[in-house]
Amino acid sequence: MTELTDEQRDAVTAPAPFTLYACPGAGKTHVIQARHLADPPALLRGGRALLSFTQVASEEIRSRCVTAGRPDMVNHPHFVGTLDGFLWQFLVRPYLPSGTEWRRLDSWARLPAAKTSIRIGSDVIDLNEVPFTLDHHGRETIRFDIAATSVIQKIGDDADVRREWQRRALRVRNGLRGQGYLTGHDVRQLARRYLQTRPDDVLPPVRSRFREVVVDEAQDCSRTDLFLLDALHGAGVPLILVADPDQAIYAWRDADPTSLQQLSAKLGPPMRLTRNHRSSPVICSLAATLRSGGRPADTAAGPHAAEGTPVVILPTTFSTSRRGLGQDQPQHTTSERPITEVFTELAAQESIAPADCVITAERRADLPGGSSRSWTSENPATLLARAWRTVRAPHASAAALQEAARAAAYRLTAYWYPTTKDSLETISTRHRLPLRTALRHGYALLHHLPAPTSTWTAQVNTAVQAWPAPADATPNSRTGLLRGEPTVPRPSPAGLGTLGVRIDNVHQLKGSEADAVLLLLPSNDAVRRWRHGDAAHDGTLRNWYVAVTRARRLLGVAVPDVLTHDLQVLLSAAGTPHRVHLGEPVGLW
Numbered sequence: 001m002t003e004l005t006d007e008q009r010d011a012v013t014a015p016a017p018f019t020l021y022a023c024p025g026a027g028k029t030h031v032i033q034a035r036h037l038a039d040p041p042a043l044l045r046g047g048r049a050l051l052s053f054t055q056v057a058s059e060e061i062r063s064r065c066v067t068a069g070r071p072d073m074v075n076h077p078h079f080v081g082t083l084d085g086f087l088w089q090f091l092v093r094p095y096l097p098s099g100t101e102w103r104r105l106d107s108w109a110r111l112p113a114a115k116t117s118i119r120i121g122s123d124v125i126d127l128n129e130v131p132f133t134l135d136h137h138g139r140e141t142i143r144f145d146i147a148a149t150s151v152i153q154k155i156g157d158d159a160d161v162r163r164e165w166q167r168r169a170l171r172v173r174n175g176l177r178g179q180g181y182l183t184g185h186d187v188r189q190l191a192r193r194y195l196q197t198r199p200d201d202v203l204p205p206v207r208s209r210f211r212e213v214v215v216d217e218a219q220d221c222s223r224t225d226l227f228l229l230d231a232l233h234g235a236g237v238p239l240i241l242v243a244d245p246d247q248a249i250y251a252w253r254d255a256d257p258t259s260l261q262q263l264s265a266k267l268g269p270p271m272r273l274t275r276n277h278r279s280s281p282v283i284c285s286l287a288a289t290l291r292s293g294g295r296p297a298d299t300a301a302g303p304h305a306a307e308g309t310p311v312v313i314l315p316t317t318f319s320t321s322r323r324g325l326g327q328d329q330p331q332h333t334t335s336e337r338p339i340t341e342v343f344t345e346l347a348a349q350e351s352i353a354p355a356d357c358v359i360t361a362e363r364r365a366d367l368p369g370g371s372s373r374s375w376t377s378e379n380p381a382t383l384l385a386r387a388w389r390t391v392r393a394p395h396a397s398a399a400a401l402q403e404a405a406r407a408a409a410y411r412l413t414a415y416w417y418p419t420t421k422d423s424l425e426t427i428s429t430r431h432r433l434p435l436r437t438a439l440r441h442g443y444a445l446l447h448h449l450p451a452p453t454s455t456w457t458a459q460v461n462t463a464v465q466a467w468p469a470p471a472d473a474t475p476n477s478r479t480g481l482l483r484g485e486p487t488v489p490r491p492s493p494a495g496l497g498t499l500g501v502r503i504d505n506v507h508q509l510k511g512s513e514a515d516a517v518l519l520l521l522p523s524n525d526a527v528r529r530w531r532h533g534d535a536a537h538d539g540t541l542r543n544w545y546v547a548v549t550r551a552r553r554l555l556g557v558a559v560p561d562v563l564t565h566d567l568q569v570l571l572s573a574a575g576t577p578h579r580v581h582l583g584e585p586v587g588l589w
């Protein structure tokens with residue numbers, strides 16, 4: 001384990017409650033883990049809840065505890081999991097009325113589209129796209145103003161038509177609630193209600209089980225999350241909020257900096273981690289240009305603190321035709337070669353292997369080979385074939401691996417329990433098959449299967465039928481088996497796929513790091529926004545900030561070639577060392 005710095009050690013030992021504000025690369029994960037592992041084995045009470053926003057982040061903490069030889073630290077009385085899981089398990093599930101089989105979903109996208117579609121005429125939106133929120137008083141509102149652009153376009157701005165969409169969305173949602181389905185929003189609404197109406201039932205068990213509740217990435221808490229945490233604080237549960245407000249990228253989830261500051265103020269003087277152990281000073285300098293308040297660059301304190309590799313600006317031709325078909329690759333303008341290839345060569349000159357490179361953009365559709373389609377919109381055979389390829393991709397993200405394992409686990413459970421068409425979560429709850437076990441089976445199945453071909457389905461079904469089933473499985477001969485054949489994928493564009501570079505959008509990169517990062521900025525408006533925007537109000541700038549702060553040593557920024565000069569001017573004014581890569585032999589620039 002890394003030796004902690006003084007400011008990190010202070011954060012490990014300080015008594016809760018407090019807020020820990022930290023810059024990128026400050027070692028938040030290290031501090032949380034060190035604080036947790038510093039404890040002796042707990043007795044029946046006095047556990048710690050370590051809450052993250054994603055299952056991937058929780059899994060990382062769990063596996064770090066196990067690797068450190070302390071598997072006890074992930075079990076009772078501790079709770080290592082998501083905020084959603086915590087609210088469900090401790091504030092909601094025990095108090096739900098009996099007589100309904102309640103099922104928590106991480107999103108409405110887990111249900112078949114037929115159940116979640118909302119229609120007016122030929123226009124369709126999905127329940128998953130409807131931004132349900134709770135206002136200051138806990139009243140439910142649908143905030144179409146923070147919906148995705150594609151949804152806003154469909155519903156238009158006529159007030160009556162919007163009201164009709166709202167009415168229909170509520171009707172579909174209430175119907176599903178009536179069947180026992182609840183998502184994170186519903187869980188929060190119920191948690192709020194139970195805390196207000198029956199605090200004497202809800203709070204004592206939490207207070208007695210947990211000595212401390214630590215919330216990582218607290219800058220992404222919604223107003224309602226903060227209200228619930230405030231209630232726990234008010235009831236005497238010691239809280240630690242770990243936050244980097246500059247990295248708030250979930251505005252659509254109704255994240256609210258003012259409410260965070262208010263709760264933080266109640267927790268007493270904040271603690272701070274001010275040194276970046278990840279990035280070079282050049283990268284810290286560029287990152288400072290993307291945040292609000294004109295604060296100076298963070299101090300680089302890690303192994304790359306003495307490095308000075310300049311930021312590389314890559315003039316790039318982004319396709320103007322429809323993206324998302326995996327054909328239109330951004331090209332380096334002067335050499336007319338795929339940008340991924342050019343960037344990995346630049347990285348190689350810094351002795352950085354492709355495996356340590358990341359290509360990223362705000363939107364998945366802007367990435368090379370990018371697709372705006374979600375996994376769930378594919379036919380099941382194609383989806384499983386994609387999962388097969390994902391687990392074999394050299395640098396698939398943890399989130400992609402989990403999604404792949406989920407697709408295969410679903411195939412197995414659909415066969416084992418043929419009477420249900422429920423989500424994996426529901427099947428897992430009903431049959432006492434832990435989600436993690438189901439995912440492990442899915443992962444193993446994918447590794448067992450041969451490569452997808454046009455006659456793959458029969459091989460998949462033979463494997464599924466032969467797979468060792470749980471004792472309570474009741475498969476019949478065909479239900480739940482795969483039908484149809486996978487669409488054979490297009491050959492990947494030149495160079496891609498064989499390079500082994502990680503390609504992910506910024507949300508998927510959160511919390512991770514790489515030696516070299518290339519950020520794609522396809523908009524002709526990018527540099528104007530960079531110069532004149534204010535990250536306090538512009539989520540896109542915060543998104544770029546998260547992207548660039550993933551880099552340890554080399555940062556590339558690909559912009560339309562007409563913006564090259566403007567970006568040079570911006571970085572010169574900030575004193576950030578940079579160069580433009582035109583494709584000439586290195587050394588000229």
Ligand SMILES: Nc1ncnc2c1ncn2[C@@H]1O[C@H](COP(=O)(O)OP(=O)(O)OP(=O)(O)O)[C@@H](O)[C@H]1O
Pocket residue numbers: 002003004005008022023024025026027028029030244276277278302510511512513549
């Ligand atoms: N005291 C330390 N000594 C050496 N390396 C450290 C120390 N603390 C953190 N690091 C390293 O710095 C890097 C960043 O740490 P970590 O990922 O925990 O940061 P973080 O605060 O979670 O960052 P971010 O919020 O940007 O994702 C990691 O590579 C980590 O190993």
